[in-house]
Amino acid sequence: MPEWNKPLPSIVGETRPYWESCRRGELVIQRCDSCHEYQFYPRGICANCWSNDIKWVKASGKGTVWTYTVTYQNRTQGFAQDVPYVLALVELAEGVKMFTNIVECNPQDVKIGLPVEVTFVQANNQVTVPYFKPSA
Amino acid sequence: MVDLRNAAAIVGIHEHVTRYAPDKSELQIQGESVIKALEDAGLTKNDVEGLFTASSSIRNSGLNLADYLNMYPKYVDNTTVGGGSFEFHLSHALTAIAAGRINCAVITYSSLARSGGVSVGTGGVGRYGHPRLDPSPDSFEEIYGLTTVGLYAMIAQRHMHLFGTTSEQLAEVAVATRKHASMNPEALFRTPITVADVVNARVISSPLHLLDCCVITDGGGAVVVASPEVARNCRQTPVWVLGAGEAVAHQGAGQRDLIYIAAKQSHQPAFEMAGVTHKDIDMAMIYDSFTITVVETLEDLGFCEKGEGGQFVSGGRIQIGGELPINTDGGGLSSNHPGMRGIFLLLEATRQLRHQFEGTPRQVPNCRLALCHGTGGALGSRHSGGTVILGRD
Numbered sequence: 398m399p400e401w402n403k404p405l406p407s408i409v410g411e412t413r414p415y416w417e418s419c420r421r422g423e424l425v426i427q428r429c430d431s432c433h434e435y436q437f438y439p440r441g442i443c444a445n446c447w448s449n450d451i452k453w454v455k456a457s458g459k460g461t462v463w464t465y466t467v468t469y470q471n472r473t474q475g476f477a478q479d480v481p482y483v484l485a486l487v488e489l490a491e492g493v494k495m496f497t498n499i500v501e502c503n504p505q506d507v508k509i510g511l512p513v514e515v516t517f518v519q520a521n522n523q524v525t526v527p528y529f530k531p532s533a
Numbered sequence: 534m535v536d537l538r539n540a541a542a543i544v545g546i547h548e549h550v551t552r553y554a555p556d557k558s559e560l561q562i563q564g565e566s567v568i569k570a571l572e573d574a575g576l577t578k579n580d581v582e583g584l585f586t587a588s589s590s591i592r593n594s595g596l597n598l599a600d601y602l603n604m605y606p607k608y609v610d611n612t613t614v615g616g617g618s619f620e621f622h623l624s625h626a627l628t629a630i631a632a633g634r635i636n637c638a639v640i641t642y643s644s645l646a647r648s649g650g651v652s653v654g655t656g657g658v659g660r661y662g663h664p665r666l667d668p669s670p671d672s673f674e675e676i677y678g679l680t681t682v683g684l685y686a687m688i689a690q691r692h693m694h695l696f697g698t699t700s701e702q703l704a705e706v707a708v709a710t711r712k713h714a715s716m717n718p719e720a721l722f723r724t725p726i727t728v729a730d731v732v733n734a735r736v737i738s739s740p741l742h743l744l745d746c747c748v749i750t751d752g753g754g755a756v757v758v759a760s761p762e763v764a765r766n767c768r769q770t771p772v773w774v775l776g777a778g779e780a781v782a783h784q785g786a787g788q789r790d791l792i793y794i795a796a797k798q799s800h801q802p803a804f805e806m807a808g809v810t811h812k813d814i815d816m817a818m819i820y821d822s823f824t825i826t827v828v829e830t831l832e833d834l835g836f837c838e839k840g841e842g843g844q845f846v847s848g849g850r851i852q853i854g855g856e857l858p859i860n861t862d863g864g865g866l867s868s869n870h871p872g873m874r875g876i877f878l879l880l881e882a883t884r885q886l887r888h889q890f891e892g893t894p895r896q897v898p899n900c901r902l903a904l905c906h907g908t909g910g911a912l913g914s915r916h917s918g919g920t921v922i923l924g925r926d
Binding site (some may be wrong): 403404405406407408409411412434435436437438439440444445449463464465466469470471472473475476479482484485486492493494495496497499506509526 | 652655656657663665667668669670671672673674675676678680682683686687688690691694711726735736737738739740741784785787838851888913
């Protein structure tokens with residue numbers, strides 16, 4: 398495995414199930430059992446009703462590009478040599494938006510509304526990162 | 534609510550005009566600015582009871598600043614919500630003065646973003662200067678290579694998609710502010726530019742080009758705010774704080790539509806407090822981190838309908854002589870942007886309301902009411918919005 402030189406997530410109790418699911422190749426999000434709202438990013442509380450009745454649920458892994466930008470300049474190690482790359486907000490089928498990169502395609506082919514699906518890349522033995530690619 | 538109109542006035546200002554200061558400390562720039570702003574007001578160190586400052590670094594927090602200045606303020610406010618922090622400071626100073634807790638405050642800021650080589654716009658996570666990501670939200674965002682430019686570019690892209698806004702329309706903002714900068718001897722860039730110059734510049738993060746982005750400079754400044762009793766004895770025409778509103782906008786746990794920015798929430802309380810309407814405003818200082826910031830802000834402040842900002846900024850409307858002149862000092866796009874720019878909005882609005890440029894092309898004719906709106910953070914993830922309305926007798 399080549400050495401991962403991009404920033405890595407810090408993982409704590411409230412977010413650990415998310416990252417452990419990613420390691421298994423599964424995208425999970427949270428839904429509140431009290432108010433039934435989905436939320437992203439994951440939290441130890443329901444951001445909507447402030448209850449702690451939050452449950453982890455498997456996401457469909459499908460969504461559409463809500464917006465994006467083709468990045469041509471980023472001085473951060475790990476990204477500087479990756480330009481141009483696509484930074485995007487993807488709206489999941491469940492209705493919540495998440496930041497991601499759109500990979501496995503030509504940046505010029507990305508458009509708002511493009512159907513995408515999750516794909517995973519193992520960063521190291523502890524962390525696997527979810528990305529999105531155009532739906533087959 | 535208590536009537537806060539005219540409860541406080543800006544009585545002294547100073548802009549530290551340096552754009553490059555490798556041999557100064559941030560505290561020195563703030564100290565020099567505070568001294569000059571008090572001179573401008575005709576006040577002294579002993580008159581200052583409140584100290585307001587913001588910084589992304591602890592080095593010039595209110596505590597270190599009070600130490601440097603050897604002051605013992607009885608009211609300290611370090612509210613730091615990005616570049617628009619200083620509109621929040623003025624709002625808070627107004628409240629503290631109206632409540633009778635203090636009679637006089639200084640708001641100050643400085644940064645060595647340029648000489649320090651800070652990649653404010655394209656530094657990615659490095660812009661925070663700490664290697665470890667916070668568990669949230671950083672760990673769900675910075676792993677994807679966010680940049681400040683990118684977070685604004687994403688909203689520009691969505692705006693174009695929804696409303697048909699064009700790169701040429703965004704460029705109109707850069708062209709207008711550069712024209713104003715050409716009248717400001719202190720501005721970093723003063724050579725006029727065209728729409729073609731902007732859209733032909735290299736793309737930093739699509740759809741934003743180099744000239745859609747603000748400059749990076751060193752610099753700083755200070756504002757002295759005082760009660761009506763103190764203001765009456767000051768040297769300068771008081772610039773009254775008539776209205777203030779504050780808001781934040783964020784992803785709303787993944788569910789909010791960030792095409793609407795914090796200005797949508799912050800402007801209404803400011804206008805209500807001031808008892809004025811949009812058509813009364815003679816000029817506006819609109820935080821211009823990027824051209825899209827101005828378009829979105831003008832829409833959500835209510836100067837035009839949502840989606841019509843691209844047309845609104847075209848045809849000279851936002852230039853001096855137009856319907857709503859904005860950023861008459863050249864703005865962040867051409868004059869200066871030392872990391873955070875909110876304080877400079879207050880400085881230029883005050884100069885215009887004092888009629889400091891009377892007899893020159895830079896003066897907005899008969900300027901009696903000005904609006905400042907500071908945006909801090911990033912449109913695409915989370916940001917603050919502070920609106921203040923200022924006026925002269």
